Amino acid sequence: MPALVTVVVPVFDVEDYLPECLDSLARQTWRGLELVLVDDGSTDGSAAIAAGWAARDDRFRLLRQDNRGLGAARNVGLDHGTGEYLMFVDSDDVLPPYAVEVLVGALERTGSDFASGNVALLTGQGLRQSWLHRGTHRTTRLGISLRDQPNLVYDRLACNKVFRRSFWTGHRLRFPEGIRYEDIPVTIPAYAVARQVDVLDLPVYYWRQRPPGAVRSLSQRQDEVPNLVDRFAAVTSASRSLARLAEPELKRWYDESALRSDLRMFLDLLPVVDDAYRRRFLDLTVDFLAGVDESVLDRLAPRLRVAWRLARERALPELLAVLAVGPAGQPSTVVRRGLRRYLDLPLLDAGHPAVPRRAYRAPGGVRTEVHEARWVGNRLLVRGLAYDVSRGAARPWQPIRLLWLRAPARRWRRMLPLPTRVHPTGGVHATGGTEPPGADGRQPGAGWAGFSTLVDPRRLRGRGGWAIGDWSFLVLLVGAGRPRPGMLAVGDARPALPARWVDAGVRVVPFVRSGRLWLRVERPGARVTGVRVAEKALLVEGVAGRRPAPGTTVCLSRVTGVVGRAYPVLPTGAGPVDGCWTARVPLEDLVADSGLVDGDARPVGDGPAATGGRAVLVGEAGAGWRVALAEPGAEPVELPVPADFTGVRQVLGPVELMARPTDDGVLWLRVLPPGPVAAGAELADGTLVLTGGLPSDGEGWAELRILLRHRESGTPTGPPLPDLVLPAEVRGAWWSVRIPLTGADGPADGDWVPLYRRRSDEMPVDLPFDVSARRMLPRDVNVGIRRLELLPDREREVVRLGPRPA
Structure with missing residues (x-):
């Protein structure tokens, strides 16, 4: 049990x-x-x-x-x-x-x-x-x-x-x-x-x-005084509990986070609330900040440093003047005073006894963000941005960006320089927001913060063979002042990170650790050789470096490291050292565990007819499992697939099974409603053409519509933008659709999610993309006066449209 x-x-x-x-x-x-x-x-x-x-x-x-x-x-x-x-x-x-x-x-x-x-x-x-x-x-x-x-x-x-x-x-x-x-x-x-x-x-x-x-x-009623009082009470209680635990560093982390998020929302409301709300806010702020270490205020962004210090002194007119410049977390114009750079906020030059000038100092440091990693021929293209926050990158040579790969082991002692090209950004497309040059020229612009580099895997080996292990990306900004080192960070909109077989038994895998981009060179101890459906089961066939030990299993994991189900591995080789094996995964287990049907494989809920069961929400991660091999007493090792692996699709009553590689080349199983899957993508004459297959012979799909839905619509901040609904051309078991990217018929600027709908009375569902389509998609191109980017969001694609960089 x-x-x-x-x-x-x-x-x-x-x-x-x-x-x-x-x-x-x-x-x-x-x-x-x-x-x-x-x-x-x-x-x-x-x-x-x-x-x-x-x-x-x-x-x-x-x-x-x-x-x-x-x-x-x-x-x-x-x-x-x-x-x-x-x-x-x-x-x-x-x-x-x-x-x-x-x-x-x-x-x-x-x-x-x-x-x-x-x-x-x-x-x-x-x-x-x-x-x-x-x-x-x-x-x-x-x-x-x-x-x-x-x-x-x-x-x-x-x-x-x-x-x-x-x-x-x-x-x-x-x-x-x-x-x-x-x-x-x-x-x-x-x-x-x-x-x-x-x-x-x-x-x-x-x-x-x-x-x-x-x-x-409750979370949508921040402009009510009782909510203001209760939120401060909750935050103060948590902060004081950490003080009682004698955890000063944990308390400082928490206090900083509260001033950045939980309590900042009330700070941003001050310009639009009444005087009674403002007075109560100041009373609560004074009480809370009395227990906050001064170093916490120094770690905040400059505008927050200034705003919270003014609030602590009940300097309401001055505080409202600072907030009038913009929300407390928004970037501001940077100006020079002597050899230092400061945010151009009210009171910078006039001064205030509660706010020292150092509170206005502009943030420094190296900002990096990887936007794309994909294979171009036999080399890995890495594209993103890198610049000095305080100095900007208003010109192609400001600053000079140098990139290296650092070898994983001391015995190699290698630093591989990488060829680097500089690109315009047209405003920094980053998770921190756009930061274009100020109209008066005083703000350090970041219009040339973009870069790209190509990594040739052949350079990751030496005389003794491949340098197995994890290689780190290093960046050095060289310009006015001392050189600024850093590592390549990956932003919140994480790009696809595809793996590649580069030699017999050797893979190069880009991955993220602690928010930074790395490259792993590995020799997998086992791999998949084939997947097929037979005898009411999914047969996973593979090979290992040696004959599998008794008790070895194939594991299915929804989350890396957390095994859901395990199935025995049966050796199929003829000799004691032959590493060939197979595992049998019952189809009924995959269907029952999908959540789309009940344990007896019967549809449940009142979902749309296209699903045959529960409604599948737009953006839902769904039922998916990564596949690994586990020997007794050892950690499971995820199973990569061959470079030519095309995958399996099988309709199983009310659901469809897909077996295909993830971006990093590991076998991945997914159960989803039967429907269209994008298998091809082409950009021509300002139009994105998607093509793909349908379940069975395509019967019942004559009314297929492809939709684009704005990703940030339908939130409490505003009414939703209308979906862009496009009729698909259906021919037998194949479909195609033309998505205009220019002109009045195309989508507006922003991020759009591709969906499909079988009939007009059904809920839309995410449009899946198979491996070939994801590889064919034009990731970052100019289309007329616009810029098109295709961004991965878990197992779906997001179409980002914006102005073409200058």
Whole structure:
């Protein structure tokens, strides 16, 4: 029997959203669930909905109480739960089917105190990455602590985590009652006292963002004084708990994060709120900053340094003057005073006793960001930006960029210089925002911050053979002042990082570690030689350096390092040293674990006809597994595929199985609704032409439409842009569509997600791209007066359009 997980769901006046929430809980692939629903005095139909679930599914229990708030409801649910693990879900949010499985699976493997997964924002237009978790959950890291990854202090949600009950009760954790923002006073101390935690990059929680006109959620009512008071109370409680734990460095990390995010939102509201709100804000700020180390203010961005110091002194007119220049985190004009550079903010020259001039100093350092990594012929093209933040890159020679690769082992002692070209950027397209030259010429422009380099893999070997190991990219900026070294960072919009076989048994794999780009030269100990469907199973065939030991298995993992299922490996070679093997993965396991159908492979839910089951949300990661080989007592080793591997597609009743390589060349299995898959891409005469195949003979797809949806539309910040709907030409089992990129019929500037819809009455679904299409896509080209970029976003593509660089 699987370990029992208690899931606590407080319920209060959410009748419009509760059915979807509870349905997502009932469909979890982890079967050992105890679902405790706590009706917190609902005045609508929520209690009746919850009672209906409890009556027809014995995993659900309903408790009732007078309205006491979210914290009290969670505590009551905890007191009535019996599970070995604990999870909390808000009743207007949704879990993907695999959420509990991967979180508990990580804990069962590592023994950590709790596991935290990535979060996606659920809007009317689909899913998009939570900005709060973009940096914290960029990569999977198992068995780490807050000291290993300090930015985890930004992960304040309780609902994207599974806790061990022994950890929870051992540290006497309880949610505060009578205030809002209950998560912060619990999650921050939990991170501080945890022996180790698991951080997963896969989204495990869909955090609903209610649309304009709907009843606003708590996080959407920041302009109300009670929310201001409760947020400060929660942040102050967490900060003081770290002080009581005698963790000064952890406290400084947390205080800095609060001033950058949790509390900054109120700072940005000051120009538009009334005087009573402003006075309360200043009172709370003075109280909070009294317990904050002065060094924390010095680590903030210049505008925040100035703003918080003015707020601490209640200098409201001066504070409003600084905020009038723009939001507190926005870049500003840089000016010189003597030999130093400063932000041109109010009071820079007039001065203020509370704000020393050093607070205005412009940030320095090397800024780098990789935008693209792809193979051009037999060489790896790396493209991005690199410049000195304080000095800019307004001219091609300012500064000079030098790149190297550093060898992985001391015995090599090699630094390989790389040929580097400089490119215009037309404004820095980076996750930190655009930073064009100021109109008055005073701001250091970054119009020539772009660079590209080509890496020839043949240079990664010496007289003794290939330099196996991890090579790091180094960059040196040479210009006015001392040379500035750095490494190549990868931004939030991470590019595809394709692997390549470069020799018999040798691969070069670009990858990201700690937010930076590396190259790995490896000799895989095992690899896949073929995949096929036969006898109601997926047969995975491969070869290893030696005959597989008894007990060797092929493992399927939704998250790297967290094994979901394992299947025996059978040697097929004739001799004792022959390393050929095969493994049999039952198709019914893949279908049942997909979350699209129930355990008996029957459709569930009220999803569109195209899925034959539950509705698949736009942007959903879906059911996917990386495939690895594990010998007894050893860590699983992911299985690369041959360079000519084309993959497998097989319709299995209401779903379709795809077996294909990931960008880094590892065998990847995915179950998704049967539908079109883009297999080819071509750019001609300002039009992007996509082509691909359809399930079976294409019957029933005559009304196929391809859609482009703006990625940031449908959020609370504004009304959604309309989808661009294009009819596809269907011929038998093949389809094609023409997407105009110029003229009035094309999409506006921005990021657009390709979708498809079988009929007009169905929900759209992400359009998958197979390996050949991803390799054919024009990644970064000029189309007339516009710039086209194709950006990977997990297993889908995003079309980015913008002005052509000057």
